Amino acid sequence: MDKKLAVYICTGCGIGDALDIDALSKVATKEYKVPVCKSHPFLCGAEGVELIKQDMEGEGVNTIVIAACSMRVNYDVFSFPNAIMERVNLREQCVWCHPANDEDTQMLAEDSLRMGIVKAQQSSLPEPFQAENLSKTVLVVGGGLAGLTAAAEATRAGYKTVLVEKNPSLGGWVTRLYKQVGSKPPYSELEDVGISQLIKEVEGNSNITVYKGAQIEKISGAPGMFDVQIKQNGNLATERVGSIVLATGAVAYDATKLSHLGFGQYPNVITGEMFEEMAARGEFKRPSDGKEVKSVAFILCAGSRDKEHLPYCSAICCTESLKQALYVKEKDPEATVYIFYKDMRAAGNYEFLYQRVQKEGALFFRGEVAGIEEDGGNLVVEFDDVLVGDRIRTEPVDLVVLATGMVPTTAIGERLIVQADEQGKESEPPADEIIKSNILNLEYRQGPEVPTLKYGFADSHFICFPYETRRTGIYAAGSVRAPMDIPSTIKDATGAALKAIQCIELTAQGSAVHPRVWDLSYPEFFMQRCTQCKRCTVECPFGAINEDEKANPLPNPTRCRRCGTCMGACPERIISFKNYSVPMIGGMVKAIEVPEEDEEKPRILVFACENDAYPALDMAGINRLTISPWVRIIPVRCLGSMNLIWIADALSKGIDGILLLGCKHGDDYQCHFVKGSELASYRLSKISETLNRLALESDRVRMEQVSIMDYDRIPQIIEDFASRLEEVGPNPYKGF
Incomplete structure (x- = not known):
């Protein structure tokens, strides 16, 4: 398109009081020959917006640079169809964190405008990718509570659903429960398991195609056009779907690994699942001799919160054991019930259940179970009591029930060997990378299943983007994503179904999904x-x-x-990308004016991740924290997009230091793009030797991980870096 560029400078919010607007305007009109440059005291108001619209209609303006507030605010106000838009942050990152009417503040504002104009000049209007034969059907894998809920909710929202369950019947783990914890006042009463009605609803819905006793043979394609092969009774069916909800749940931890608790050694040590079967039969009898049970010891965290087994809390063990204690007390109020726990996690409305079990006469002991011994068919529990500060032994009991933890189905399977490298060497992938669990069987280069977190749960950025996995269009729900109880599972499945629908609709528009929703560009x-x-x-x-x-x-x-x-x-x-490229960011770097060495005005270039670092910089300004006037900030989509040529461009320009501010990364990868911050750190480590060889100290380039809440640390991070640069001295390429 033939561009006609216009620059609009807002003088409100203290900008006009702190800057020389005429000098700023000359940067646009004299240096860059921008044909239209106007200022307004309230650019985001109706009059200011109308000014821009009139120029678009009357002057043919189609490329707009707005020098005002942060790009993170008023994005709905400054939204003009079929126009290239670039925002220059003069408020939060200039006048609000630097002294008014100061030479350095003015220089910062002018450099910011230069970079904004260059970016607008080099941008093109994105053209959304339009795929053909898109599907708006949701595939749900797993027919337990989470899967049934997701399928029902997606259909209620008007979307067809395909449900695949590997077992011959629907319902999963919940159908094996005798009762469930109360979900309505007074919350202390047990309820019948209500999943049968949900099963009936799903099976009777003509908009839900149900495959029982079936497995996914293969999934190829991408969001909007996943092609799914389903194997059922030896037959192969094919479905095209737009998005996928992974709801395959979890299984109980293998109790045979808990030999120290007597399982497999003593027949009267059983699991919570086995106890539910007893309750459903209406009788509690010892497996060893059929004797009626008069005393029970419930051992919570059996394998959970244990570094040798499951390091995490399995969420439901406490409340399930409390429920089962009531089974015993309701059948025989005189029965003896012991409950051994590490911490009683019965938050919220579960407190009412906890109080009732106390009133019913159950005996609670806090600490660690040291071992279990058999005494004439009965069992004795040895326990290190935290409150008493001593080891105690119980009276002999008839039955011990282990509350085993929850293991996601994505953690079951064999590790894959990744493809051989160019030398033919094969290597084992990291533990959080590739697991062959035979659930989705994706045709992805990176492996057939979704990558998982360190405990094997389907990966998710649980702070900002719950449900999403590292495979776009595939959303995890229920206990395959994290340990959770029945109410949480229902909410989780509903949320995942809505995310799957959102993915379908955004894909149809050619838009990105989280976190860059509405981005129409693509590589x-x-x-x-x-x-x-x-x-x-x-x-x-x-x-x-x-x-x-x-x-x-x-x-x-x-x-x-x-x-x-x-x-x-x-x-x-x-x-x-049409609006984001290596030459474009390089052009922004080259647009910065670098003073001569004798002016003693060093320059620090900050590449700021737009998800955490850039908002943190904004918040520093909002809180009027003073930031070094040496900085020039370029927002980047992710530090993973940082090409090392930008560092070369900056250093050859005479920039004294380069600071990369990115998201934190780790086991739960709070980096919004999973690996971007980690990759940037890795790439940066590779250039230190090169910099030293060129007589450019590696200290001139630094990376810091920050979260959005680290805004109060930002000024000190920059100040510490600036102090180090003063020690190192000016960039020797300055002036060339």
């Missing part, structure tokens, strides 16, 4: 320069790029989340 490949290095396919966190037989990248745009990690990975720089 484009200039294949003539591709060297088949595989960096883009290997480093993409979301499996958005496959390979053909010659190792050429095969992008799947509807899988892409537009993080730009592939762009940062490519050494040939052949990957770009």
Whole structure:
């Protein structure tokens, strides 16, 4: 498109009082020959917006630079169809965190405007990717409580659903319960399990196709166009779906591994599931001799919160054991019930259940079970009591019930060996990477199942994006995602179904899904320069790029989340977006004016992740925290998109230091794009030697991990870096 650029400078919110607006305008009109440059005291008001619209209609303006507040606010106000839009942050990151009418503040504002104009000049209007033959059907894998709820809720919202369950009947774990914990006042009464009505609703709904006794043979394709092969009774059925809800649940921890608690050694040590079967039969009899049970010891956290078994809390053990204690007391009020626990986790309305069990006469002991011994068919529990501070032994009991923990189905299976490298060497993938669990059987280069967190749960950025996995369009729900009780499972499945629907609708519009919702851009490949290095396919966190037989990248745009990690990975720089590219950011770097060495005005370039670091910088400004005037900030989609050429551009320009501010990464990868921050750190480690060889100290480039709540640390992080640069001295390339 033929661009007509216009710059609009807001003078409200203290901007006009702190800056020389005329000098700022000259940057646009004199340096960059921008034909339209106007200022307004209230640009986000109706009059200011109308000013822009009139210029679009009357002057043909189609490329707009708004120099005002942060891009994170008023984005709905400054929304103009069919126009390229660029925001320059003069408020939060300039006048609100720097002294008014100061030379350095003015220089910062002018550099910010230069960078904004260059970016607008080099941007193109995104054209959404439009796939053909898109499906708006939701596939739900797993027919337990989570799967049934997800299928029912998606259908109620008007979307057809395909439900696949491996067992011959629906309902899963919940159908094996005798009773469930009360879900309504007074919450202390047990209720009949109500899943039969939900099963009836799902099986009787013509918009839900149910496959029972079936498994997923293969899933190929991408969001909007997943092709699913389902094997049932030896037959193969094919369904095209738009998104997937993974709801395969969890299984009980293998109690045979708990030999120290007597399971498998003593017949009268059983699991909670076995006790539910007894309750359903209406009688509690010892497995060893059929004697009626008059005393029971419930051992909570049997394998959970134990570094030798399951390090995490399994969420339902406490309340399930309290419920089962009531089974015993309701049948025989005189029966003796012991409950051994580490911590009683019965929060919220479960407190009423806990209080009732106390009133019924159950005996509670806090601490660690040391062992179990048999005494003439009866069992004695040895226990290190935290409250008494001593080891105690119980009176002999008839039965011991172990509350075993919860293991997600995604953690069951064998580890895969990844593809051989170029030297033919095979290697074991990291524990959180690839598990063959035979659930989804995805045709992805990165493996057939969704990657998992360190405990084997289907991965999810649980703080900002619950349900999503590292495979776009596939959402985890229920206990396959995290240990949870029945009410939480119902809410979780509903949320996952809504996310799956959102994915379907956004994909149909050509838009990205979380976190860059409404982003219509997608990566484009200039294949003539591709060297088949595989960096883009290997480093993409979301499996958005496959390979053909010659190792050429095969992008799947509807899988892409537009993080730009592939762009940062490519050494040939052949990957770009219409509104985000390596040359574009390089042009912004080169637009910064670097003072001569004798002016003693160093420059620090900050590449700030737009998810956490950039908002943290905004919050520092909102709280009027003073930031070094040396900084020049460029927001990036993710530090994973950072191409090392930008560092070379900055240093050759004379920039004294480069600070990368990105999300935190780790086992629960709070990096919004999973691996971006980690990849940036890894890439950065590779250039230290090169910098030292060029007589450019590696200290000139630093990376810091910050969360959005670290805004109060931002000024000190920058100040510490600036102090180090003063010790190192000016960039020797300054002035060249």
